[in-house]
Amino acid sequence: GENVEQHPSTLSVQEGDSAVIKCTYSDSASNYFPWYKQELGKRPQLIIDIRSNVGEKKDQRIAVTLNKTAKHFSLHITETQPEDSAVYFCAACSTDSWGKLQFGAGTQVVVTP
Amino acid sequence: EPEVTQTPSHQVTQMGQEVILRCVPISNHLYFYWYRQILGQKVEFLVSFYNNEISEKSEIFDDQFSVERPDGSNFTLKIRSTKLEDSAMYFCASRLSYLNTEAFFGQGTRLTVV
Numbered sequence: 001g002e003n004v005e006q007h008p009s010t011l012s013v014q015e016g017d018s019a020v021i022k023c024t025y026s027d028s029a030s031n032y033f034p035w036y037k038q039e040l041g042k043r044p045q046l047i048i049d050i051r052s053n054v055g056e057k058k059d060q061r062i063a064v065t066l067n068k069t070a071k072h073f074s075l076h077i078t079e080t081q082p083e084d085s086a087v088y089f090c091a092a093c094s095t096d097s098w099g100k101l102q103f104g105a106g107t108q109v110v111v112t113p
Numbered sequence: 114e115p116e117v118t119q120t121p122s123h124q125v126t127q128m129g130q131e132v133i134l135r136c137v138p139i140s141n142h143l144y145f146y147w148y149r150q151i152l153g154q155k156v157e158f159l160v161s162f163y164n165n166e167i168s169e170k171s172e173i174f175d176d177q178f179s180v181e182r183p184d185g186s187n188f189t190l191k192i193r194s195t196k197l198e199d200s201a202m203y204f205c206a207s208r209l210s211y212l213n214t215e216a217f218f219g220q221g222t223r224l225t226v227v
Contacts (some may be wrong), residue, residue, distance in 0.1 A: 032214045036156075043204065043218040044156060051214075089156060096163040098168040099144055099208050101216060107156045 002027040002093050006104025013111055019077040021107045023090035026071065030092040032064060033073045034101070038087045047088075048075070080111045115139040117206050117219035125225045126195050134190045134222045136205030144208040145188045146216065147180065149173070149201040156204065162188065193225045 003026040013019045031052035036044035043067045050057045066073040091101040118137045126151040142152045147159040205219040
């Protein structure tokens with residue numbers, strides 16, 4: 001089955017700097033890669049996603065890149081703000097497998113003013 | 114904006130007792146899921162449900178677990194005889210259709226088994 005590895009487990013950045021989180025996946029059948037932000041005690045919320053037919057996607061300060069050959073994808077947050085502090089999870093999914101999401105272990109991002 | 118809602122938000126139960134966690138998915142969604150998150154760990158897939166039957170389940174989802182969509186709006190997860198290691202946050206999620214890949218998560222039920 002699918003195995004998703006995520007690094008780093010914690011990331012401290014100064015406000016205004018960029019943050020990068022990296023994930024790798026194992027199942028070449030995976031074709032959908034969402035990123036979720038989870039604030040303490042709250043539900044995971046989708047912040048951006050990318051499908052396997054696209055190499056990069058951007059939404060304001062957030063971007064995701066996908067390298068299908070190497071089976072890795074990354075989340076980039078630019079101009080970080082204190083409200084970006086949260087746990088970020090990457091996930092991988094094959095839309096042919098009933099949409100089951102396999103999550104990475106999460107990255108605790110702390111943005112210090 | 115439509116949301117997935119879960120009840121209760123927190124459930125404390127004694128080991129060996131049965132619990133039922135309830136979810137109301139977004140009304141026109143067709144795919145339903147349960148995930149769990151042990152404190153400090155990643156979110157883990159338990160089961161997916163489509164067309165009134167289980168479509169896929171993980172190794173975690175053993176005979177102690179069952180799911181049901183009893184009335185066309187609720188989606189429940191039952192744990193027959195809870196163990197200490199079942200203590201976790203349980204998230205329900207729903208998805209509109211095969212082509213709409215975004216899964217919407219409920220706010221979770223924190224289950225504490227004592």
